[in-house]
Amino acid sequence: MERLLLCDHGFPEFFELYHDGKARRWTTADAPARLRMYTELLPLLREALPEMRDEHLERLRAWAGAGSQGRASHRVLSVDELRRLAGSPVATLGAHTLSHSSLSTLPASRQREEIIGSKLWLEGVLGQEVRVFSYPFGGRRDYTAETVAICRDAGFTRAASNFPGQWRSNADPFQLPRHLVRNWDLPTFKEQLSRLWIA
Numbered sequence: 001m002e003r004l005l006l007c008d009h010g011f012p013e014f015f016e017l018y019h020d021g022k023a024r025r026w027t028t029a030d031a032p033a034r035l036r037m038y039t040e041l042l043p044l045l046r047e048a049l050p051e052m053r054d055e056h057l058e059r060l061r062a063w064a065g066a067g068s069q070g071r072a073s074h075r076v077l078s079v080d081e082l083r084r085l086a087g088s089p090v091a092t093l094g095a096h097t098l099s100h101s102s103l104s105t106l107p108a109s110r111q112r113e114e115i116i117g118s119k120l121w122l123e124g125v126l127g128q129e130v131r132v133f134s135y136p137f138g139g140r141r142d143y144t145a146e147t148v149a150i151c152r153d154a155g156f157t158r159a160a161s162n163f164p165g166q167w168r169s170n171a172d173p174f175q176l177p178r179h180l181v182r183n184w185d186l187p188t189f190k191e192q193l194s195r196l197w198i199a
């Protein structure tokens, strides 16, 4: 979305989309207008079914005259890199669904496909069992009690949420709190970390 809408290249005057039975139209001639569209389109895509999201993104790429290849600086890890990372003594790799959907928006059968599918895929790549999971987006509204039950039945032993808090011995192992870490430089990271310690 950032590459397609916020990076500088030539843009058509407007973008149109048919979503949820409604035609939507954004003017896109200048940067503030594109930023507005970006902030409105993000939640809409986040809540869309995966196939609908793919369709909208395809339309957006065609509109921007851009391909599906992301920037080299923003690419995902390769399979080789995943295997190397899994060999690190300080890293544990976990599953995270196939389509990065907010799981509470999906029926149970789709949630199961997403959760178990990502576990099997990663296990196939790593050649080892994957026991941990994290909910995409991870806020309390992004998963339900049913999601937690599916994770437990799938053989995970822990799952991470994404609300701040300290992990204490009485924490629910299927809703572990986490602190958000941005792409900070070292001084900022140190400062943020020291604040957590005090809290």
Ligand SMILES: [Zn+2]
Pocket (backbone or CB within 6 Å): 096, 100, 135, 136, 137
């Ligand atoms: Zn994620």
